Amino acid sequence: MTGRDNHDRHPGVPVTVVMPTYNEAANLPRMAELVLGLPVDGLHLKVVDDSSPDGTGRIAEELAEKYNEDGRRRMSVLHRTEKDGLGRAYVAGMSAALEEGAAYVVQMDADGSHPAEAVPRMLETAVASGVGLVVGSRYVEGGSLDEDWGMHRVLLSRFANRYARAVLGTKIRDITAGFNLWSATTLRDIDLATLDSAGYSFQVELKYKAVRAGHSAVEIPIRFEERTEGVSKMTLKAQLESAVVPIRLRLKHR
Numbered sequence: 001m002t003g004r005d006n007h008d009r010h011p012g013v014p015v016t017v018v019m020p021t022y023n024e025a026a027n028l029p030r031m032a033e034l035v036l037g038l039p040v041d042g043l044h045l046k047v048v049d050d051s052s053p054d055g056t057g058r059i060a061e062e063l064a065e066k067y068n069e070d071g072r073r074r075m076s077v078l079h080r081t082e083k084d085g086l087g088r089a090y091v092a093g094m095s096a097a098l099e100e101g102a103a104y105v106v107q108m109d110a111d112g113s114h115p116a117e118a119v120p121r122m123l124e125t126a127v128a129s130g131v132g133l134v135v136g137s138r139y140v141e142g143g144s145l146d147e148d149w150g151m152h153r154v155l156l157s158r159f160a161n162r163y164a165r166a167v168l169g170t171k172i173r174d175i176t177a178g179f180n181l182w183s184a185t186t187l188r189d190i191d192l193a194t195l196d197s198a199g200y201s202f203q204v205e206l207k208y209k210a211v212r213a214g215h216s217a218v219e220i221p222i223r224f225e226e227r228t229e230g231v232s233k234m235t236l237k238a239q240l241e242s243a244v245v246p247i248r249l250r251l252k253h254r
Helices: 028-036 057-067 086-099 116-129 151-166 182-192 204-212 236-252
Strands: 015-021 043-049 075-079 104-107 132-138 180-183 217-221
Touching: 015 028, 015 057, 015 086, 015 116, 015 182, 028 043, 028 057, 028 116, 043 086, 057 075, 075 236, 086 104, 086 180, 086 204, 104 116, 116 132, 116 180, 116 217, 132 204, 151 204, 180 182, 180 204, 182 204, 182 217, 217 236
Parallel strands: 015 043, 015 104, 043 075, 132 217
Antiparallel strands: 104 180, 132 180
16 A cells, blocks of 8 residues: 555545436435435535436436535536446546545445445545545455346356456456545546546546556445346446457556
8 A cells, every 4th residue: 555645534524426327316315315414524425417317417406405405515416418428427527526626536326236334434444544546345355246136247247357357467356346435636647538438347447547557445345235226227338348448458558
């Protein structure tokens, strides 16, 4: 571990949870309540909605009005007019969070698969260790997957991680994880505007570039839950991109 990302431990450190949404109207109210109910001073929830036809963007605005009514800006909504991939949505939200002064940025899905209660532990780990990245990991000791995952999904997920790790030569066991906490320093060193991946492979590219930039990562175990509402956004195109991106990154940076 390096000390380059050290941040003084004190209450009120600005942390922004970036949560992309597309047709998550059924999940967002519960997720907003869970995130904004966490015992983390200075926490802000930024929803990035890609013009969801089910009204998620409108619901997000209503929730923001509710949670901001005490005069504190605890939630905001970024509306995008084009649905061009999870990676692009995250770049937009994370860039806005950095501009607004976030010291740490959390990536979190809106479908309930990521345990909100792990965020304080991730923040404490980052502050105490000085690392630039904390991964909510399914594949370290203590981590697990929901039993409702089919065997084909379990095998595909494990293969994707082993494949990307082998191609890129990284020690991060859950390199495809979507539940991550980043220091602002790390994200600025990566330069979000230079990322190529639009879909789920964004998770791999971001971690790979962070390690190449000299930042250390710590993985903490989480239980990954199956969504209870809505449908998965993982498409065949996204799966194919995930297979190509590690090779492209390795060839580009060899």
